Amino acid sequence: xxxxxxxxxxxxxxxxxxxxxxxxxxxxxxxxxxxxxxxxxxxxxxxxxxxxxxxxxxxxxxxxxxxxxxxxxxxxxxxxxxxxxxxxxxxxxxxxxxxxxxxxxxxxxxxxxxxxxxxxxxxxxxxxxxxxxxxxxxxxxxxxxxxxxxxxxxxxxxxxxxxxxxxxxxxxxxxxxxxxxxxxxxxxxxxxxxxxxxxxxxxxxxxxxxxxxxxxxxxxxxxxxxxxxxxxxxxxxxxxxxxxxxxxxxxxxxxxxxxxxxxxxxxxxxxxxxxxxxxxxxxxxxxxxxxxxxxxxxxxxxxxxxxxxxxxxxxxxxxxxxxxxxxxxxxxxxxxxxxxxxxxxxxxxxxxxxxxxxxxxxxxxxxxxxxxxxxxxxxxxxxxxxxxxxxxxxxxxxxxxxxxxxxxxxxxxxxxxxxxxxxxxxxxxxx
Amino acid sequence: xxxxxxxxxxxxxxxxxxxxxxxxxxxxxxxxxxxxxxxxxxxxxxxxxxxxxxxxxxxxxxxxxxxxxxxxxxxxxxxxxxxxxxxxxxxxxxxxxxxxxxxxxxxxxxxxxxxxxxxxxxxxxxxxxxxxxxxxxxxxxxxxxxxxxxxxxxxxxxxxxxxxxxxxxxxxxxxxxxxxxxxxxxxxxxxxxxxxxxxxxxxxxxxxxxxxxxxxxxxxxxxxxxxxxxxxxxxxxxxxxxxxxxxxxxxxxxxxxxxxxxxxxxxxxxxxxxxxxxxxxxxxxxxxxxxxxxxxxxxxxxxxxxxxxxxxxxxxxxxxxxxxxxxxxxxxxxxxxxxxxxxxxxxxxxxxxxxxxxxxxxxxxxxxxxxxxxxxxxxxxxxxxxxxxxxxxxxxxxxxxxxxxxxxxxxxxxxxxxxxxxxxxxxxxxx
Numbered sequence: 001x002x003x004x005x006x007x008x009x010x011x012x013x014x015x016x017x018x019x020x021x022x023x024x025x026x027x028x029x030x031x032x033x034x035x036x037x038x039x040x041x042x043x044x045x046x047x048x049x050x051x052x053x054x055x056x057x058x059x060x061x062x063x064x065x066x067x068x069x070x071x072x073x074x075x076x077x078x079x080x081x082x083x084x085x086x087x088x089x090x091x092x093x094x095x096x097x098x099x100x101x102x103x104x105x106x107x108x109x110x111x112x113x114x115x116x117x118x119x120x121x122x123x124x125x126x127x128x129x130x131x132x133x134x135x136x137x138x139x140x141x142x143x144x145x146x147x148x149x150x151x152x153x154x155x156x157x158x159x160x161x162x163x164x165x166x167x168x169x170x171x172x173x174x175x176x177x178x179x180x181x182x183x184x185x186x187x188x189x190x191x192x193x194x195x196x197x198x199x200x201x202x203x204x205x206x207x208x209x210x211x212x213x214x215x216x217x218x219x220x221x222x223x224x225x226x227x228x229x230x231x232x233x234x235x236x237x238x239x240x241x242x243x244x245x246x247x248x249x250x251x252x253x254x255x256x257x258x259x260x261x262x263x264x265x266x267x268x269x270x271x272x273x274x275x276x277x278x279x280x281x282x283x284x285x286x287x288x289x290x291x292x293x294x295x296x297x298x299x300x301x302x303x304x305x306x307x308x309x310x311x312x313x314x315x316x317x318x319x320x321x322x323x324x325x326x327x328x329x330x331x332x333x334x335x336x337x338x339x340x341x342x343x344x345x346x347x348x349x350x351x352x353x354x355x356x357x358x359x360x361x362x363x364x365x366x367x368x369x370x371x372x373x374x375x376x377x378x379x380x381x382x383x384x385x386x387x388x389x390x391x392x393x394x395x396x397x398x399x400x401x402x403x404x405x406x407x408x409x410x411x412x413x414x415x416x417x418x419x420x421x422x423x424x425x426x427x428x429x430x431x
Numbered sequence: 432x433x434x435x436x437x438x439x440x441x442x443x444x445x446x447x448x449x450x451x452x453x454x455x456x457x458x459x460x461x462x463x464x465x466x467x468x469x470x471x472x473x474x475x476x477x478x479x480x481x482x483x484x485x486x487x488x489x490x491x492x493x494x495x496x497x498x499x500x501x502x503x504x505x506x507x508x509x510x511x512x513x514x515x516x517x518x519x520x521x522x523x524x525x526x527x528x529x530x531x532x533x534x535x536x537x538x539x540x541x542x543x544x545x546x547x548x549x550x551x552x553x554x555x556x557x558x559x560x561x562x563x564x565x566x567x568x569x570x571x572x573x574x575x576x577x578x579x580x581x582x583x584x585x586x587x588x589x590x591x592x593x594x595x596x597x598x599x600x601x602x603x604x605x606x607x608x609x610x611x612x613x614x615x616x617x618x619x620x621x622x623x624x625x626x627x628x629x630x631x632x633x634x635x636x637x638x639x640x641x642x643x644x645x646x647x648x649x650x651x652x653x654x655x656x657x658x659x660x661x662x663x664x665x666x667x668x669x670x671x672x673x674x675x676x677x678x679x680x681x682x683x684x685x686x687x688x689x690x691x692x693x694x695x696x697x698x699x700x701x702x703x704x705x706x707x708x709x710x711x712x713x714x715x716x717x718x719x720x721x722x723x724x725x726x727x728x729x730x731x732x733x734x735x736x737x738x739x740x741x742x743x744x745x746x747x748x749x750x751x752x753x754x755x756x757x758x759x760x761x762x763x764x765x766x767x768x769x770x771x772x773x774x775x776x777x778x779x780x781x782x783x784x785x786x787x788x789x790x791x792x793x794x795x796x797x798x799x800x801x802x803x804x805x806x807x808x809x810x811x812x813x814x815x816x817x818x819x820x821x822x823x824x825x826x827x828x829x830x831x832x833x834x835x836x837x838x839x840x841x842x843x844x845x846x847x848x849x850x851x852x853x854x855x856x857x858x859x860x861x862x
Contacts, residue, residue, distance in 0.1 A: 102736070103734070108737075109731070109734050112738055189632075189633065189768065193629075194629050224761045303625075304626075307539050307542065412769070
């Protein structure tokens, strides 16, 4: 039986090898750089990558005595996250050539743990809707999703085992699902956001894109600033699963509907009590609530760019986000924020009756066309409610492209989310 | 009767004159610059001030057609807030010479409204405890408070009518009180924090330091990104006032106790129902809750500085904040965060029985000594609960130095806070 190529190793497998002397960080980095060189012309996941700088980082790790939690693991960093040794351009020509003077907290913690920053992955413009150059690794005519487009495609194309994205509506879960990856959106507030461009702070989180649940758990330990990794999660059967079709079910593709039903059946067969969960009517207008909060905050967060570079902002962003955001009054915003807080508490109550919710990750397979990045609605509810969620790459659609299913748990139950995710993957022989 | 000097005008008075052609932004700026030149050697409120740059800004405003809400108003900006045309050094030599590439949102909104950024006011190290060079304007042997030391002193010394600070525990309310100013801490989340150094995001807000309630309300409109100013607040009598001595009453100076009692009596005489409010026992351990949240987040937020410049961090900060912050486990932090959320909801309930809470702004007058900035405890409860609060400069102590009283209202009731503040000032003939 032939071993899988080095660039296919998960982060956890890499760490076991680097810390036991079986592979150097440099060899690991070179394997990924080689694979990137091969795949990048078609995928275009990277906004910036400097192989020399990558090798320097890896060599420094190999020379050092430390054995970090991510020792020698190549990581992709979404280009709205500051790096002191690489440009950070936030997906816009306005900030072309900008080099931050310090690393974002999440980058500094990644480096402290021995991670190798491979480069900056493509973001849509200001982590919003206007797409960058990245294409789906399995079909260059399709979007990789967004806004964490490059992070999704880079992990999906086996260029790196781990990448950092962000999420304000569905910007991690969706590209992770499209690219056949695990995508994790943490409980809001768990990971520090210093040095991460704020789209809408009331909703923003980091997002992790990976190829195993174990890797997500490992990177979470690093990003929480823990001194040692938490124990690996152990597959755990949930007692009560709520299948939540949401108000977006009508626009959900058949393949996604089938994936949800198939996953629900497997969970039931596996011994969980699986029932339908219909959200209260208060959740119906969640798109409007999300739109008000995200646009009001986004438009103010870009005050400097609006003052000085308005014409260089894409028409899409000006028309769909900034004009609307500036038009909302503070009272309209505050009402939406108050409503979101009520929904969050209602969701806490819902989780008294359910251990985990099963729901679509996206509308379907990655859609054709490079002018948009797919519908974001499917994560809006969970983003607003600050709950942790994970998309599992368990299914595929009519075009043989990946389809994810999303698991959601109550706020603060991120570890439990990992455990249930492992159990669910196990039902499909994928853990 | 002689008119007061130009530099003593409030922001609202300035705007009425600049927009009616009675004074130019340049003349206004020059008046403040002259007064700063006179007072600065003793007070040392400014970390950076470039008179030429100030005059350029003012002249550009005078040439322009726009008539902003802050037209020609000189504003001081705490040096943890990014400015594209001035250095921003966060109170630490680690960032000496750093010039951000864009303005913070609050600065960009200030400029859009016609405000003149006079310079950067001194912050303690990373907006924490280790003091900068600033002295109390009325006694150079006393602290001006902190962490917004320069902003408090600059407004107190009549150098500018308005200044931006920040608050993570008592960093706006305390220096405002010490310096005889109005100090306003908004409902958490109202003002965008892009470009403001994060100390502990779960608690951080901007803070406004001013010389009138009207000015605070005006600047609030600007910072919310409103197109026009909200109507001036009108004095409003609260029905139910809760006098909250808090668990810190024992360490409160006699003069502050007397100020609270005197204010309570006046409010009662003025027709409000004034009763004692004892907080539930769940608030007793609030210092520990605050310490866990602020230190856990702060230590992670400084990940880059810890990686690269640990020795250049003051011993005070390393010992009192960073080591402790790094030692807390995520679970300890999360428990504290959960507790703070419960307290926030409990406070919402308390405000069903009270319209406004009256409580000390600080321990007493600005204390002697320049190695510390005074006790922060007196704002901790309200900071944790995300409630808006205002310190009113209505009293003085045994050394003829200012003593403030703090009013607090429920979350989202910032406008009401202004109205009750005006009414309260009116009771003392000061509105």
